[in-house]
Amino acid sequence: MPTYVAFLRAINLGPNRKFPKGDIAAATEAAGATDVATYINTGNVRLTTGMRSRAKVEAALEAAYLERAGFAVPTIAFTQAELAAVAADAEELNRPDLERHYLYLLKDEPTKDRLDALLAKDGAADQVVVRGRAAHLLLGEGYEAGKVDPWGIEKALGVVATNRNFNVVTTLARTWCS
Incomplete structure (x- = not known):
């Protein structure tokens, strides 16, 4: 049976979107998952x-999370091989x-025009590299004054996404994908 790594978007932010790890695990098991x-x-x-099917996995998890948490939890799933490739790209980049290296994990690949518009904003202190369903936001010294808005990546690409930092993604790949 395939193993996936799922990333939940917009949880545990503020008082209204609390979804503790124990509840996440219970809901994941309720969706039919093991291990x-x-x-x-x-x-x-x-x-x-x-x-x-990744789409079926995401849909099943989203339904279970909605039921358990009481609010919608967009979910982005990667196979172990896909996540290992994302982490390898992160290591390469x-x-x-860099002051910061964030990864935006995308539910779907962005359209070419959305991608081109975002990449046109690269600046001296910041850069975006998109490979498949991962956008790497590489922020150098002085990035705060750069052209790329770290919080506007998802909107610019026009896809559902969630972000994690370099350390989280590479740690998960080493721990769960080997």
Whole structure:
């Protein structure tokens, strides 16, 4: 059976979107998954399921999370191989001069025009590199004055996304994808 790593969007932000790790695990199991594990309280879940379609996995998890949490929880799933590739890209792109390296994990690949418009905003202190369903936001010194809005990536790409930092993604890949 395939193993996926799912990333939950917009949970544990403020008082109204609380979704503790124990509830996430219980809801994931209620969706029919086994071998469930969570990592930190930002919505990172490893699961094994008989479902072979990413879209079906995401839909089943989103329905279970809605039922358990009482609010919609957009979910973005990657196979272990896909996440390992995203982490390998992150390692390749990471540089010692970066102030921040965020990864936006995308539900779907962005359209070419959305991607082109975002990439046109690259500046001297910041850069966006999109590979498949991951957008790497590479922020250098002085990025606060740069052209790329770190919080506007999802809107600019026009897809559902959630962000994690370099350390979380590479740690998850080392822990769950080997």
